[in-house]
Amino acid sequence: MDPSEIKKKIDRFRILIIGRANAGKTTILQRVCNTKENPDIYNSAGEKIDAAVLIASRERGEHNIENEMVFPKNPGFIFHDSRGFESGGESEYDEVNKFIADRSKEGNMKDRIHTIWYCIPMDQASRCFTEAETKFFSRCDTGSIPVIMIFTKFDALYATEFTRLTESRMSRKDAKQLAPKHAKETFENGPQVKFLYDPKTIRRPPKCHVCLPNMNKDDADCGPLIERTAETLDNGVLQQLFVSTQRTNLELCMKYAVEEPEYLPIICLP
Ligand SMILES: Nc1nc2c(ncn2[C@@H]2O[C@H](COP(=O)(O)OP(=O)(O)O)[C@@H](O)[C@H]2O)c(=O)[nH]1
Numbered sequence: 001m002d003p004s005e006i007k008k009k010i011d012r013f014r015i016l017i018i019g020r021a022n023a024g025k026t027t028i029l030q031r032v033c034n035t036k037e038n039p040d041i042y043n044s045a046g047e048k049i050d051a052a053v054l055i056a057s058r059e060r061g062e063h064n065i066e067n068e069m070v071f072p073k074n075p076g077f078i079f080h081d082s083r084g085f086e087s088g089g090e091s092e093y094d095e096v097n098k099f100i101a102d103r104s105k106e107g108n109m110k111d112r113i114h115t116i117w118y119c120i121p122m123d124q125a126s127r128c129f130t131e132a133e134t135k136f137f138s139r140c141d142t143g144s145i146p147v148i149m150i151f152t153k154f155d156a157l158y159a160t161e162f163t164r165l166t167e168s169r170m171s172r173k174d175a176k177q178l179a180p181k182h183a184k185e186t187f188e189n190g191p192q193v194k195f196l197y198d199p200k201t202i203r204r205p206p207k208c209h210v211c212l213p214n215m216n217k218d219d220a221d222c223g224p225l226i227e228r229t230a231e232t233l234d235n236g237v238l239q240q241l242f243v244s245t246q247r248t249n250l251e252l253c254m255k256y257a258v259e260e261p262e263y264l265p266i267i268c269l270p
């Protein structure tokens with residue numbers, strides 16, 4: 001089938017983002033869509049939910065994973081938001097598990113979840129992996145949907161690294177400059193990353209992980225998340241759809257257009 005025909009059928013790229021409240025989920029989605037606006041929310045019938053109704057149901061602590069979040073700046077992405085499993089425990093896990101099971105083998109390709117981003121905030125490093133994460137990565141069968149672990153608010157680790165460097169007699173100026181790089185190295189070689197990929201503890205590890213610092217800053221760079229997501233999609237059509245939908249990384253568009261020339265019109269003329 002002509003790639004542009006397939007693109008018409010799949011329509012839009014659908015992402016499930018999971019993470020406890022305040023993990024930085026909305027901030028990442030805004031960055032990916034290059035906007036500061038709030039998303040419009042639609043119910044599963046595709047009807048826009050009135051903002052007042054939404055605020056009232058949030059105040060009652062209600063949440064519906066089926067609702068679709070769309071940022072008008074980039075309507076090519078549909079996001080589903082899950083608040084993680086801490087608050088509701090088992091029942092929230094069951095809801096997410098069922099949603100993933102339904103949406104991984106959905107007959108209609110366009111209703112399927114194409115990627116899962118699982119967020120863990122690093123500003124509560126002592127609670128990095130809770131029981132919820134262990135449960136999700138041990139039990140939840142995500143089928144062919146790639147899962148990417150995002151360590152959010154990664155800048156929270158810089159202060160500790162700065163202190164460590166100054167204590168080893170480095171000047172404050174150098175320590176400030178080197179803290180981000182050292183924090184990343186320490187983390188990559190540390191117990192949390194080991195735990196994540198240890199088959200004895202985690203039966204269904206994510207495809208990969210990415211560390212995102214300072215997503216709340218104006219010059220934030222979500223490039224690593226975009227690149228990893230593109231790499232983990234093994235379906236060529238979905239990969240091209242993702243690359244053409246994201247608009248923050250033009251180099252990536254060119255890279256995939258060069259590798260797959262038949263998709264050039266889709267990527268360059270979305
Ligand atoms: N330091 C820091 N703060 C962040 C980062 N990303 C988001 N935040 C802040 O964390 C708070 C919660 O973010 P939000 O995106 O609303 O989290 P959500 O509840 O998971 O959607 C907000 O005050 C953000 O400005 C980050 O990368 N670093």
Ligand SMILES: [Mg+2]
Nearest residue numbers: 022025026027
């Ligand atoms: Mg949010």
